[in-house]
Amino acid sequence: MTRLARPFVVAVVLLLAVGTMSACLAAEPNGVDPDSIKRGAYLATASDCAACHTAPGGLAFAGGLPIASPVGTIFSTNITPSASAGIGNYSEVDFARAVRRGVRKDGGNLYPAMPYTSYRLLTDADIHDLYNYFRHGVAAVDLVPRRTALPFPMNIRASMIGWNLLFLSSASFVADPHQSADWNRGAYLANGPAHCSTCHTPRGFLMQELSGSNLAGGQVGPWFAPNITSDASSGIGSWTQQELVQYLRTGSLPPKARAAGSMGEAVEHSFQYLTSADVAAIATYIRAIPAVHDGSDSQSRFGYGTAGSMLGTLRGANGIRSDTGTSPTGAELFLSNCASCHASRGQGSKDDYYPSLFHNSVTGAANSSNLIATILYGVDRKISSGQAYMPGFGGHKTDPSQFNDNEIVLLANYVFQQYGRAGTTVSRGDVAVVRQGGPSSSLVLLAQIGVAAAACVLLLLVLFLIFRAARRRRTA
Amino acid sequence: MANADSADVVIVGTGVVGCTIALEALAAGCSVLMLEAGPRVERWQIVENFRNLPPSLKAHWDAAYPPKPWAPHLETYSEASAGDYLQLEGPDARAYQQGYVRYAGGATWHWAGICWRLTPDDMRLKSLYGVGRDWAFDYNTLEPYYTRAEYAMGVCGPSDPALQWPPIRSKPYPMGPTPFGPGEQRFTDAAARIGLRNLPSAQARNSGISYHDRPPCCGNNNCFPVCPIGAKYDAATTLPKIESMGGVIMPNAVVYRVETGSKNAVQAVHFYDQDKVSHRVTGKLFVIACNGIETPKILLLSKDQQNPNGVANSSDQVGRNMMDQPKIIAKITMAEPMWTGVGPVQSSSIMDTSQGAFRSEHSGALIRMENAARSGQAGVAALKKGLVGKALDTEIRRLAACTGQVTIEHEPLPSAINRLTLSDKKDWLGLNKPNIYYDVGDYVRRSADQYSVPIVKRLIAELGATESEIGTEFAHSDHIMGGCIMGNDPSASVVDADCRAHDHANLFLPGGAAMTTGGSGNSTLTMVALAMKASDAIISQLKAG
Structure with missing residues (x-):
């Protein structure tokens, strides 16, 4: 499933009540090519299935991860080969229909939190390998995760039939003979399994990807997946091929960009494990994406800000801080909470473990979501060379330091002013939205109003018919 | 669910012991109310204070x-301030300025994070050496x-048993050790040349990875008086977690009386x-987790008809056996830079x-x-010499790089004469201040004279120090122990093997106060x-039920 909006309250309650689990990997697969299973495992990694179908601390592919979406919380499903709880009864045809068309074996529609609009590009051969992997390479877990219960009318899964008619293309992947093999491989991976557009392409009113703004940046729960088109100021047109490869493999390109939130998970679970050739192919393709320019961007988000400190004006001015009830300033909050790692002038550490706060995509952004989300939820990205970690400051109830919304406003505005794009400002409303997991859609309310209006019309019509019938009876 | 005036478990004190019990009890489904005498502040405020x-x-x-004012503790900034709250007497009174x-x-909040275990021998002093007491x-x-x-605190330490102390463990440390800074490495090498092993300390500090929503140590080197990023475990980091599990924490609530009822059970x-x-x-059920000074103070303040000597005190042992590791400090100066201060303030010790x-x-x-950075002390010392300009700069740099401190901490014995009683002097609330008589005893003095200081002299010589100054007065280590000593005999001890008061079935007095002996390492992990x-x-x- 997609990396759309990973959860912030990671309640793995379901999985604590450990049910029965068939711990053994499927025994000697009957007549199944082991290389096909291996290729399927690689594709599952490239598709980052685990990001949603494996809950943190939970059993592999057993589902149960709550995914915040603008229309409510969706719980990922069990896709292990368990017959009772997973997809053990799926034929390859059933499997292909679920992955590429978003339709379950029982005919019910999936919500497009599952990026079947991207996975539709998977070739028959790749679907076959993926199927073999999920049938024979994954341990069955007989635990049924919590069911998704979206508000009316989204709970009517058949409503997705109409959505699919509008937004699910039936075209399969066609190589472009005018482009290199590398570019074509990258196009297949980026648009298919890696489903980049799921997060990076803005969505329209009906939650559909706006194809005219391909990869121009989209909101993903509390995070903002930025513009990654080839535009030099709004996108990543200034990045070299080598830089993009480094970013995808490690999640870190000092000082410009670090992967956190959903992208951190994509690096952790997927990109770091892909072959060098595949990562290079993705980079080749992404770097050639047509530029989408935002008129408000006069320079790239990687160039804003400089080192600086207000230490000299503050130190000693307010002796015993814990005894003075006055509200802190942003500079005070920065020096006492951030500077111990990011250094007093915001320059980070020499070894780049702690990012510089200037020339940094987060502080150079016009959208404040990523700075707010980083402060609230922190960063936890594990790759083979180690962990990149920053604690959250109140996004989780167990965070040792708990900032209120006002403190985050003060701190984030100070950081934008002192180290980043000074024109970006943060309000309490912005913080509240990120704290609740991202903006919610008015779609549910509108749909409910729409359904109510339709019901009224229907009622009036029925009344009219009754009235007319009564008159006819009278006149008869 | 706990509310402001009742709970399954009422815990007095929100330090490491109270918070540990709160988390365990909440996880087991019990309601918990915690009463804290002092204020509750944010980490950033303490960082700014410092x-x-x-x-x-x-x-x-x-x-x-x-x-x-309502929750005084000892303030060390002057002799007068140090004597204001804790009343100290006896030959080594100053060595108990805790x-x-x-x-x-x-x-x-302001510990170094060191987590030594006691050794099997440390717990059997009476049967092995005929001194002190055996544990229960x-x-x-x-x-x-x-x-x-x-695992609850997140302790880092070596995986090689040859470097563990003691190497008797059922599980590895949750994290690997922090690396030595140059000063500690130099000390380790010098010790090895005279046959002594300087071991990496077990520390409640995240080394290289996150643990329990806290980041890895980045070497700010001010574990005292506050870790600015919470990489070092301190109990304050667990307060939000306690609340997220339904625990209620009430700051500025100074407990002054334990009330007993029928069958001498505590009822409020x-x-x-x-x-x-x-x-x-x-x-x-009630837990008094205020460590070795405030816990016995509350018990002694709670005299009633059933308990004329104070609550839990039918043995007359409440307030006795006050312990700490009496400390001797040696200041050294080297001819060339030694560079202490890289990493945490302490991360190794000679334990053999x-x-x-x-x-x-x-x-x-x-x-x-x-391993504390020397820059602060170096600056003060250089200023006192009256230097200015470049000479001042150079001297600060020299003193910061080339000076160091070697510390000896001696194992104490429990002794009935080292006793906390209630002073006639009253605090802001009108409660009696604690009074403590303290004598480190001949057992410790003989060690300093014949054993520990001579070893340190050899170490200093081997390090190649050009100047050294070995203290002659014992100092406090801030490891408060005793006061509610544990034992199997209700006539000679205050609590049983579970830290339950012998006199009251529903009163627990866990922590440093219950420790039977102290060993040479700090008391927190025990x-x-x-x-x-x-x-x-x-x-x-x-x-x-």
Whole structure:
């Protein structure tokens, strides 16, 4: 499933009540090519299935991860080969229909939190390998995760039939003979399994990807997946091929960009494990994406800000801080909470473990979501060379330091002013939205109003018919 | 669910012991109410308090934690301030100027994070060496609780048994050790040349990875008086977690009386708020987790008809056996830079010197090179020389790089004469201040004379120090122990093997106060292990109804 909006309250309650689990990997697969299973495992990694179908601390592919979406919380499903709880009864045809068309074996529609609009590009051969992997390479877990219960009318899964008619293309992947093999491989991976557009392409009113703004940046729960088109100021047109490869493999390109939130998970679970050739192919393709320019961007988000400190004006001015009830300033909050790692002038550490706060995509952004989300939820990205970690400051109830919304406003505005794009400002409303997991859609309310209006019309019509019938009876 | 005046478990004190028990009890489904005498503040406020201090006060660990009038603690900034709250007497009175803070989170706010275990021998002094007391149980009984304590706090340490102390463990440390800085490496090499092993300390500090929503250590080197990023475990980091599990924490609630009822069970505690208004809190089970000074003080303040000597005190042992590791400090100067200060303030010690047959004659001792950055002290010392300009700069750099401190901490014996009583002097709320008589005893003095200081002299010579100054007066280590000593005999001890008061079936007094002997290392990990053991007893007692 997609990396759309990973959860912030990671309640793995379901999985604590450990049910029965068939711990053994499927025994000697009957007549199944082991290389096909291996290729399927690689594709599952490239598709980052685990990001949603494996809950943190939970059993592999057993589902149960709550995914915040603008229309409510969706719980990922069990896709292990368990017959009772997973997809053990799926034929390859059933499997292909679920992955590429978003339709379950029982005919019910999936919500497009599952990026079947991207996975539709998977070739028959790749679907076959993926199927073999999920049938024979994954341990069955007989635990049924919590069911998704979206508000009316989204709970009517058949409503997705109409959505699919509008937004699910039936075209399969066609190589472009005018482009290199590398570019074509990258196009297949980026648009298919890696489903980049799921997060990076803005969505329209009906939650559909706006194809005219391909990869121009989209909101993903509390995070903002930025513009990654080839535009030099709004996108990543200034990045070299080598830089993009480094970013995808490690999640870190000092000082410009670090992967956190959903992208951190994509690096952790997927990109770091892909072959060098595949990562290079993705980079080749992404770097050639047509530029989408935002008129408000006069320079790239990687160039804003400089080192600086207000230490000299503050130190000693307010002796015993814990005894003075006055509200802190942003500079005070920065020096006492951030500077111990990011250094007093915001320059980070020499070894780049702690990012510089200037020339940094987060502080150079016009959208404040990523700075707010980083402060609230922190960063936890594990790759083979180690962990990149920053604690959250109140996004989780167990965070040792708990900032209120006002403190985050003060701190984030100070950081934008002192180290980043000074024109970006943060309000309490912005913080509240990120704290609740991202903006919610008015779609549910509108749909409910729409359904109510339709019901009224229907009622009036029925009344009219009754009235007319009564008159006819009278006149008869 | 706990509310403001009742809970299954009422815990007095929000330090490491109280918080450990709160988390265990909440996880078992019990309701928990915590009463804290002092204020609750944010980490960033303490960091600002510390960084705003003048250089002369930066080495006073309590200075960033000014006490509230209703919850005084010892303030070290002057002789007069140091004598204001704790009343001290006896030949080594100054060696009991204990540093602790009455703030939510307690004294782990400003501890170094060192987590030594006791050794099996440390727990059997009477039977092996004919001194002190034996514990109510052996090391093997305590070992699983040590392990739980290490995983609860996030203790880093070596995986090689040859570097572990003691190397008797059921599980590895949750994290690997922090690397030595150059000063500690140099000390380790010098020690090895004269046959002594300087071991990496077990530390409640995240090394290289995150643990329990806290980041890895980045070497700010101010574990005292506050870790600015929470990489070091302190109990304050767990307060939000306790609340997220339904625990209720009430700061500025100074418990002054334990009320007993039928069958001498505890039925309530009484506290003053910051407006001197008294409140009564009831519960099924009570925990007083205020360590070795405040816990016995509350018990002695709670005299009633059934308990004329104070609550839990039919043995007359409440307040006796006050312990700490009497410390001797050696200041050294080298001809060339040694560079202490890279990494945490302490991360190694010589431990072999704490064990041996000599313990029938004198105490063992721990010896370590402090790893605190010297820049603050160097600056103050260079200014006192009257230097200015470039000469001042050069001297600060020289002193910061080339000076160091070697510390000896001696194992104490429990002794009835080292006793906490109630002073006639009253605090802001009108409560008696604690009075402590303290004598480190001949057992420790003989060690310093014949054993520990001679070893340190050899170490200093081997290091190649050009100047050295070995202190002649014992100092406090801030490891408060005793006061509610544990034992199997109710006539000679205050609490049983689960830290339950012999006199009151529903009163627990876990932590440093219960420790039977102290060993040479600091007491915190043993306090938390005892808290874990008490938690099991508390939970099973509540479940049994």
